[in-house]
Amino acid sequence: MMDSSGRTAVPSIKRLDEAVVNRIAAGEVIQRPASALKELLENSLDAGATSISVVVKEGGLKLIQISDNGHGISYEDLPILCERHTTSKINSYEDLQTITTLGFRGEALASMTFVAHLTVITMTEGQIHGYRVSYKDGAMEGEPRPCAAIKGTQIMVENLFYNVIARKKAFKNPSEEYSRILDVISRYAIQKIGVSFSCKKHGDSRTDIHTDSTSSRTDAIRAVYGPGVARELVSVTASDDDPSHSIFKMDGYISSANYSAKKTTMVLFINDRLVECSSLKKAIEVVYAAILPKASKPFLYISIAMPPEHVDINIHPTKREVSFLNQESLIDSIQKAIEAKLMQSNTTRTFYTQTLLSRSLGVPDEAEESMPVQTQGGRNLKAPVNKLVRTDPSNPAGRMLAFMQKSLAGHVGSGNGLVDTKPVEMPMEDTRKIMDLTKNEEFAAEVQEDQTGLNALNGAHLQNNKVHKIAQMDASSLAGREALEHNISQANEDSRNELTTTRRLVRQRRNLKERAELTSIQELLATIDQETHSGLEDIVKHCTFIGMADERLCFVQHKTYLYLLDIVKLSKELLYQQVLRRFGHFNVIQLSNAASLYELLVIALDEEEQSGRWHESDGPKDQIAQLNVELLMCKAQMLQEYFNLSIDESANLCTLPLILDQYTPDMDRLPQFVLNLGNNVDWETEKECFDSVAAAIGEFYAIHPPLFPRPSVTSSEVYQPAKAAEISQVPRRLETDVNSEPVQESVPQSGADEPEVEDEFRLEAENAWAQREWTIQHVLFPAMKLFLKPPHHLANNGAAIQVARLENLYKIFERC
Numbered sequence: 001m002m003d004s005s006g007r008t009a010v011p012s013i014k015r016l017d018e019a020v021v022n023r024i025a026a027g028e029v030i031q032r033p034a035s036a037l038k039e040l041l042e043n044s045l046d047a048g049a050t051s052i053s054v055v056v057k058e059g060g061l062k063l064i065q066i067s068d069n070g071h072g073i074s075y076e077d078l079p080i081l082c083e084r085h086t087t088s089k090i091n092s093y094e095d096l097q098t099i100t101t102l103g104f105r106g107e108a109l110a111s112m113t114f115v116a117h118l119t120v121i122t123m124t125e126g127q128i129h130g131y132r133v134s135y136k137d138g139a140m141e142g143e144p145r146p147c148a149a150i151k152g153t154q155i156m157v158e159n160l161f162y163n164v165i166a167r168k169k170a171f172k173n174p175s176e177e178y179s180r181i182l183d184v185i186s187r188y189a190i191q192k193i194g195v196s197f198s199c200k201k202h203g204d205s206r207t208d209i210h211t212d213s214t215s216s217r218t219d220a221i222r223a224v225y226g227p228g229v230a231r232e233l234v235s236v237t238a239s240d241d242d243p244s245h246s247i248f249k250m251d252g253y254i255s256s257a258n259y260s261a262k263k264t265t266m267v268l269f270i271n272d273r274l275v276e277c278s279s280l281k282k283a284i285e286v287v288y289a290a291i292l293p294k295a296s297k298p299f300l301y302i303s304i305a306m307p308p309e310h311v312d313i314n315i316h317p318t319k320r321e322v323s324f325l326n327q328e329s330l331i332d333s334i335q336k337a338i339e340a341k342l343m344q345s346n347t348t349r350t351f352y353t354q355t356l357l358s359r360s361l362g363v364p365d366e367a368e369e370s371m372p373v374q375t376q377g378g379r380n381l382k383a384p385v386n387k388l389v390r391t392d393p394s395n396p397a398g399r400m401l402a403f404m405q406k407s408l409a410g411h412v413g414s415g416n417g418l419v420d421t422k423p424v425e426m427p428m429e430d431t432r433k434i435m436d437l438t439k440n441e442e443f444a445a446e447v448q449e450d451q452t453g454l455n456a457l458n459g460a461h462l463q464n465n466k467v468h469k470i471a472q473m474d475a476s477s478l479a480g481r482e483a484l485e486h487n488i489s490q491a492n493e494d495s496r497n498e499l500t501t502t503r504r505l506v507r508q509r510r511n512l513k514e515r516a517e518l519t520s521i522q523e524l525l526a527t528i529d530q531e532t533h534s535g536l537e538d539i540v541k542h543c544t545f546i547g548m549a550d551e552r553l554c555f556v557q558h559k560t561y562l563y564l565l566d567i568v569k570l571s572k573e574l575l576y577q578q579v580l581r582r583f584g585h586f587n588v589i590q591l592s593n594a595a596s597l598y599e600l601l602v603i604a605l606d607e608e609e610q611s612g613r614w615h616e617s618d619g620p621k622d623q624i625a626q627l628n629v630e631l632l633m634c635k636a637q638m639l640q641e642y643f644n645l646s647i648d649e650s651a652n653l654c655t656l657p658l659i660l661d662q663y664t665p666d667m668d669r670l671p672q673f674v675l676n677l678g679n680n681v682d683w684e685t686e687k688e689c690f691d692s693v694a695a696a697i698g699e700f701y702a703i704h705p706p707l708f709p710r711p712s713v714t715s716s717e718v719y720q721p722a723k724a725a726e727i728s729q730v731p732r733r734l735e736t737d738v739n740s741e742p743v744q745e746s747v748p749q750s751g752a753d754e755p756e757v758e759d760e761f762r763l764e765a766e767n768a769w770a771q772r773e774w775t776i777q778h779v780l781f782p783a784m785k786l787f788l789k790p791p792h793h794l795a796n797n798g799a800a801i802q803v804a805r806l807e808n809l810y811k812i813f814e815r816c
C-alpha cells in the first residue's frame with residue numbers, strides 16, 4: 001500500500017469484532033460434523049450418562065441430535081451454558097493435572113452456536129419438568145421454556161456451517177461424514193463398555209450402531225466392528241513402572257495373523273481419551289508387516305493409562321493429540337509386547353478351505369451343490385456354514401492342495417502331477433470350529449497370493465546346466481562316495497525295519513504340540529538365544545534401511561552410525577532360525593511342475609564339475625545322483641512332516657516350505673539345495689539332522705545376489721550383442737519344466753535377433769535385481785527386526801561393518 005507521497009503506508013491494527021473472533025475460533029474446534037459429535041458425546045460421558053443415542057441427518061450437516069441420561073444442566077447455568085470458556089469441569093489451570101473429565105476448555109458448545117443453530121432440552125434429577133432453550137452466537141435466544149422431559153440432556157445441532165459457506169461446500173458427501181460420525185461412536189463404544197450407544201440416520205428405524213451397557217469389551221468390538229474382527233482378537237498387556245523409562249499400563253486387543261484388512265484400524269485411548277498417535281501406529285504396523293501378507297493391515301484396540309502429570313492433553317484444540325513423557329520408551333515396550341504376542345499366535349495361523357473334504361467328513365454329497373465356487377471376483381458368494389472350516393494347522397499343505405484342486409482347476413493344470421489329488425484327512429474336532437462366512441473374501445485373497453507364488457515358480461529354471469554357481473558344499477563330502485553308500489545301505493536297512501530314528505519320531509509324534517516340544521528343537525532354539533550378540537541385535541532391530549551398496553552389502557543407519565550389513569549372511573541366518581521356529585508348521589510353496597530329484601542332482605553335479613569340485617574319481621555322476629535320490633526317498637516322510645518338503649512316489653520334489661511370507665527362494669539354486677540335502681545333512685542323530693536340514697534350507701533361501709549380472713553395472717559387457725557367447729553362460733529362467741527336452745540353444749549366437757535377446761535379458765535381469773532390493777527392504781528387514789537373533793560369529797565375520805559416524809560427517813560438512 002502506498003500513500004500519496006509514495007511511501008509505503010503502515011497498516012493500522014484494529015480490534016476484531018467479537019463475533020468474527022468467535023467464528024474463527026469455532027472453525028478450529030468444530031472442523032466437521034464428526035468433531036461436533038465427538039464434543040457432544042464427550043459431554044454426555046462427562047455427565048455420567050449410561051445410555052447415549054444419536055440421530056443424524058445428511059451426514060450431520062442438517063442435524064446432529066444426541067440424547068443422554070446424564071445429570072442434566074441446572075436451570076441457573078443455562079444462560080451461560082454456551083458462552084465461550086464457561087465450564088463446570090475445572091476452576092484453575094492446575095486442575096488440568098488431575099482432571100478426570102474429557103472436556104475442560106468450555107469451548108465446544110459455544111463454538112457450535114457460532115456456526116450452527118443449537119437447541120438444548122435438559123432436566124436434572126428430582127425436577128418435575130425440563131427446560132428447552134435455543135442459542136445463537138454464544139447467547140440464549142429468549143428465556144428457557146418449561147417442557148416435558150426425562151432426566152438427562154438432549155442437544156440438537158442444526159444447519160452446521162450455515163454461515164461458513166466455504167466450509168459447508170467442502171462436505172460434498174454426506175455419507176462420508178456419516179461414516180466418520182459412526183467411527184467416533186464406534187471407538188467410544190468399545191472403550192466405554194458400561195455405556196450403551198446407538199446411532200441411526202434420521203427417519204431410519206434401523207440403528208447402524210447398537211451396543212448394550214453390559215457388553216464385554218470383545219462383545220462391544222463384535223457389535224461394532226463385526227465378528228470377523230472379534231474372532232481373531234488376542235489380548236495384549238504391557239506395563240512399566242520404572243520412572244527412568246516410562247510409567248504406564250497398557251491393555252488391549254489386537255488382531256492375530258489370521259485377520260487382515262486394507263487399512264489399519266487403531267483405536268487408541270490414553271487415560272480414557274480418544275487420541276491419535278501416528279508413531280505408535282507405525283511402530284505396530286512394522287511388527288505386522290513381517291507376518292501379514294503384503295498390504296494387509298491389522299485391527300488394534302489399545303488403552304493406555306499413565307500418571308496424569310505425564311500427559312499434556314492441551315496441545316490440540318480438538319484434543320485429538322496429546323503429548324506425553326518418554327514416548328519412545330513407551331512405544332518400544334508396546335511394540336515388544338505385541339511382537340511377543342504375535343510370535344506366539346503366529347504358529348496357529350489358519351487357512352480357510354472349502355470342504356472338498358466333505359466325503360471324508362461324512363457331509364452329505366448334495367451339500368456340495370451349494371458350495372461356493374471361488375471365482376476371481378469371488379465376492380458375495382455364500383456358503384453353508386458347515387462348508388467353511390478351520391483346518392488343522394499341522395498340515396496346511398494338504399489343505400491348500402485340496403482346495404486348489406477344486407478352485408484353481410481353471411488356472412492350474414490337472415492330471416500332470418501339479419496338484420495332489422488325494423483327499424486330505426481332517427480331524428473331526430477341527431470341523432467344530434466353524435468359521436464365519438464373511439471370511440470368504442479374505443480367503444480368496446489368500447488363494448490369490450498363493451497363486452502368485454505359483455506363477456513366480458512357473459518360470460523356475462531347472463535345466464540350464466551351464467550355470468556357474470558358487471557352491472557352498474564341502475567338496476570332500478562329494479568325494480566321499482563310500483560314506484554316501486554306507487549312508488544309503490544304512491538307510492535302506494532302517495527303512496526295511498521302519499525304524500530309523502527320525503521316522504520313528506514321525507510316527508510317535510504326530511501330535512502337533514508334542515512336535516513343537518521336541519527337545520532337540522528346543523535345544524537348538526536355546527542355543528540361538530544363548531549365542532545372540534546383543535549389540536548386533538540392537539543394530540538390526542533399530543536400524544533404518546538406506547540402500548544397497550553392492551550386491552551383498554547394504555547401508556543402514558543406527559543411531560548416529562552408518563553400517564554396512566551383509567545381506568547374504570544375515571538372511572541365511574534368519575531363514576535358518578525361522579526354519580527351527582516354525583518347525584513342523586510351515587505353509588507351503590507348491591512347485592507348479594514337480595521336479596525330478598534325479599535331474600536336479602545331475603544338474604547340480606554338472607555344476608560341481610564345472611567349478612572343479614567333481615572329478616571322475618568321485619564316481620559316475622548318474623550313480624551319485626541315483627544314490628542321493630534313494631537316500632532322500634528314505635527320508636521323504638520326515639522331510640514332509642517336519643519341513644513340508646514333499647517328495648512324491650516317483651521321486652519328484654513337489655513342495656517347499658514357505659518360511660517368510662511373500663518370499664520364494666531363487667529356484668536356480670534348487671539343484672544345489674537338493675545336492676546339499678543329500679550330501680551335507682547328518683541323518684544319524686535327531687538334533688544334528690534338524691540342524692543341518694535347517695542350515696541347508698537357510699543356505700538355499702538366503703537372499704543371494706541374482707545369478708544374472710546387474711545390467712546397469714555390466715551393461716557394456718554381458719548384455720552387448722558382441723558378447724553373445726557370454727550370454728549363453730547367463731542363466732535364464734526357462735518357461736519349460738524339467739521334464740521337457742533340454743533346450744539346446746537358448747540364445748542365438750548371431751543374426752538379427754540379437755538386440756531383442758539382449759533387451760529380454762536386460763529386462764529380466766533388471767527385474768530380478770529390482771525385485772531383490774524390494775524384498776530386502778520390505779520383507780527381509782521387517783522380518784529381521786522381528787525375529788533375528790544374530791549369533792556372535794556374525795558380529796565377528798564382517799556381517800556388520802561400521803563405516804561412519806554421522807557427527808563426524810557433520811563436522812566435515814560444517815567446515816565446507
Ligand code: ADP
Pocket residue numbers: 039043044047068070071072073081086087088089102103104105106107108109110153
Ligand atoms: P467443556 O466440556 O469443556 O466444559 P462444553 O462447551 O463442551 O465445555 O460444555 C460446557 C458445559 O456444559 C460443561 O462444562 C457441562 O457443565 C455442560 N454440559 C454440556 N453438555 C452437557 C450434557 N450433555 N450434560 C450435562 N452437562 C452438559
Ligand code: MG
Pocket residue numbers: 039042043102103104106108109
Ligand atoms: Mg465439552
